[in-house]
Amino acid sequence: MKNYSILIIDDDKDLLKSLKAILEGDNYKVSTAHDAKTGLNMFNEHKPDLLLLDVMMDSDLEGQRLAHSLKSDPENRDLPILIITGMTDTLGVNIRDAFEDIEQLPNVHMLDKPFESDELLTSVRQLTEGSVIE
Amino acid sequence: MDPKNNRIYRFAFWLIQLRWLGVLCIILVTFISSRLLEISVREISLYILSACFLFLNILFYFWLRRILQRRDHDPAPWLRILTNTQIFADFLALTVMLHFSGGVENPFIIYYIFHMIMASIVLVPRESFIQVTLALLMIGILSLFEYSGILPHYALEGFVSHNLYQSEKYLMATGIIFMSTSYMVVYITTTIVKQSRRHEEAYTKANKELQIKDEIKNEYVLRITHDIKGHLAVIQGSLNVLHKKSKGSFNQEFMEFLETASQRTSVLIRFVKNLLYLTKLKLSNEFVTASFSVRESLKKVVASLEPEAREKSIKVSLEIDETVNQITGFKISIEELIANLLGNAIKYSEQKSQVEVRAKQVRDQVLVEILDKGPGIPSGEIKLVFEEFYRGSNIQRDSEGTGLGLAIANKIVKTHGGRLWVESVEGEGSKFCFTLPL
Numbered sequence: 001m002k003n004y005s006i007l008i009i010d011d012d013k014d015l016l017k018s019l020k021a022i023l024e025g026d027n028y029k030v031s032t033a034h035d036a037k038t039g040l041n042m043f044n045e046h047k048p049d050l051l052l053l054d055v056m057m058d059s060d061l062e063g064q065r066l067a068h069s070l071k072s073d074p075e076n077r078d079l080p081i082l083i084i085t086g087m088t089d090t091l092g093v094n095i096r097d098a099f100e101d102i103e104q105l106p107n108v109h110m111l112d113k114p115f116e117s118d119e120l121l122t123s124v125r126q127l128t129e130g131s132v133i134e
Numbered sequence: 135m136d137p138k139n140n141r142i143y144r145f146a147f148w149l150i151q152l153r154w155l156g157v158l159c160i161i162l163v164t165f166i167s168s169r170l171l172e173i174s175v176r177e178i179s180l181y182i183l184s185a186c187f188l189f190l191n192i193l194f195y196f197w198l199r200r201i202l203q204r205r206d207h208d209p210a211p212w213l214r215i216l217t218n219t220q221i222f223a224d225f226l227a228l229t230v231m232l233h234f235s236g237g238v239e240n241p242f243i244i245y246y247i248f249h250m251i252m253a254s255i256v257l258v259p260r261e262s263f264i265q266v267t268l269a270l271l272m273i274g275i276l277s278l279f280e281y282s283g284i285l286p287h288y289a290l291e292g293f294v295s296h297n298l299y300q301s302e303k304y305l306m307a308t309g310i311i312f313m314s315t316s317y318m319v320v321y322i323t324t325t326i327v328k329q330s331r332r333h334e335e336a337y338t339k340a341n342k343e344l345q346i347k348d349e350i351k352n353e354y355v356l357r358i359t360h361d362i363k364g365h366l367a368v369i370q371g372s373l374n375v376l377h378k379k380s381k382g383s384f385n386q387e388f389m390e391f392l393e394t395a396s397q398r399t400s401v402l403i404r405f406v407k408n409l410l411y412l413t414k415l416k417l418s419n420e421f422v423t424a425s426f427s428v429r430e431s432l433k434k435v436v437a438s439l440e441p442e443a444r445e446k447s448i449k450v451s452l453e454i455d456e457t458v459n460q461i462t463g464f465k466i467s468i469e470e471l472i473a474n475l476l477g478n479a480i481k482y483s484e485q486k487s488q489v490e491v492r493a494k495q496v497r498d499q500v501l502v503e504i505l506d507k508g509p510g511i512p513s514g515e516i517k518l519v520f521e522e523f524y525r526g527s528n529i530q531r532d533s534e535g536t537g538l539g540l541a542i543a544n545k546i547v548k549t550h551g552g553r554l555w556v557e558s559v560e561g562e563g564s565k566f567c568f569t570l571p572l
């Protein structure tokens with residue numbers, strides 16, 4: 001099996017560490033960034049197979065904006081993105097609307113925070129193996 | 135703002151609607167008085183008046199439409215002009231009608247009062263008083279002209295036998311009473327209307343404030359949710375890593391504590407998610423509804439809980455009447471509701487027992503019943519089962535339940551306009567039933 005590379009962008013450094021450990025435990029090659037700007041630079045440099053993105057970072061919906069701008073580049077159209085969020089089942093109607101259009105994009109999954117490590121690994125597996133053609 | 139939401143528009147429209155009825159009434163009353171009661175009214179003149187009045191109302195109708203169609207100016211002042219014209223025309227028509235049917239001797243003179251009340255509701259007080267003064271002038275001039283012979287008097291023969299229109303005393307007394315009554319009516323009505331408008335304004339303001347507060351509260355819930363979930367995600371992630379990496383390296387006591395911490399974190403996560411879900415249901419009170427197959431949902435949920443049932447060797451039977459299929463509702467919530475009730479039934483049932491799920495159509499509703507052979511509910515507690523944080527006194531206090539599942543189920547059913555209830559005998563089992571409209 002290919003060693004897929006994953007870039008995690010999240011402003012919670014503790015969560016970054018545990019996500020990295022869980023994914024590395026499953027033989028993924030993981031790099032991390034704790035803000036969208038660094039994340040974008042790292043993305044352009046490493047071109048990971050999957051992007052794991054938090055929606056709410058320093059400013060609201062920063063992750064969502066990043067996902068949109070990446071996906072609008074034809075080169076990244078099929079890039080698998082796993083969005084993690086703690087807000088999918090709350091009342092923020094605007095947030096929900098923001099998610100609705102992002103979920104329409106190809107190869108985008110959402111995972112509601114908090115999640116079991118198995119749920120994370122299943123989603124990552126589905127996204128990487130389902131989209132990258134060997 | 136849409137001019138149709140304007141209060142004066144509604145009144146202008148309302149007056150036009152009433153006038154169609156008014157014209158019909160004049161024709162009918164004229165016909166009955168003249169042909170059936172044999173009272174001498176000027177039948178032809180009154181029919182002509184009705185036709186003119188009808189034509190006028192058609193003009194008013196098109197005028198109103200034109201005001202609404204023209205988008206280049208504010209419709210409000212035009213609507214007020216139209217309404218004032220309508221009321222003035224009504225008083226004029228009423229005066230002409232009275233002239234052809236006995237003048238001041240006609241009891242229909244009372245109808246001025248109705249019109250005055252209507253005018254006071256629709257118009258601002260100053261306009262109401264001007265209109266009433268004009269109306270009193272009209273009826274005063276009519277009486278005076280008939281009295282002095284300038285206008286002919288058409289007596290209501292067969293109805294009023296005295297020539298009251300020539301009695302100074304009668305005219306004076308009626309005039310004074312009529313005038314004072316009119317002004318009093320206008321004063322009282324405008325005062326009541328003013329008060330009710332004030333209340334309406336206060337109500338609208340309070341409503342706006344509530345909306346703003348609601349938005350703040352929603353934002354607040356959103357923030358708290360995000361923060362709590364963020365911390366829980368880190369705790370759970372870290373415990374997962376620790377659990378994986380420490381396997382075989384630590385003693386049993388260490389592993390037990392780690393296991394307890396993981397388990398309790400999972401419960402806390404479920405609790406927080408449930409609590410938020412319940413809050414959401416309570417606050418939003420509306421779903422995006424669509425038609426879906428409740429038959430498929432039942433099958434899907436039963437299949438999804440099969441592993442739990444198999445673990446306890448419980449047989450889950452599903453019986454759905456042929457008529458049960460499409461309902462309208464929020465599919466995800468309905469499936470959660472079924473999973474919630476069925477999950478409980480499996481959880482509290484004895485090993486190797488049976489759980490039954492039945493669905494049938496009762497009139498215009500779907501009735502779903504879930505029967506288990508669990509410990510049942512003590513009779514004194516049946517009323518409490520759907521309360522938040524209720525836990526049965528006869529079930530073991532495990533660490534897994536959150537006490538919110540049935541409260542959520544109840545809220546889902548209620549939001550859909552259905553009913554959830556339970557029949558249970560302690561020691562024998564429970565039957566949870568819910569109905570949902572088709």
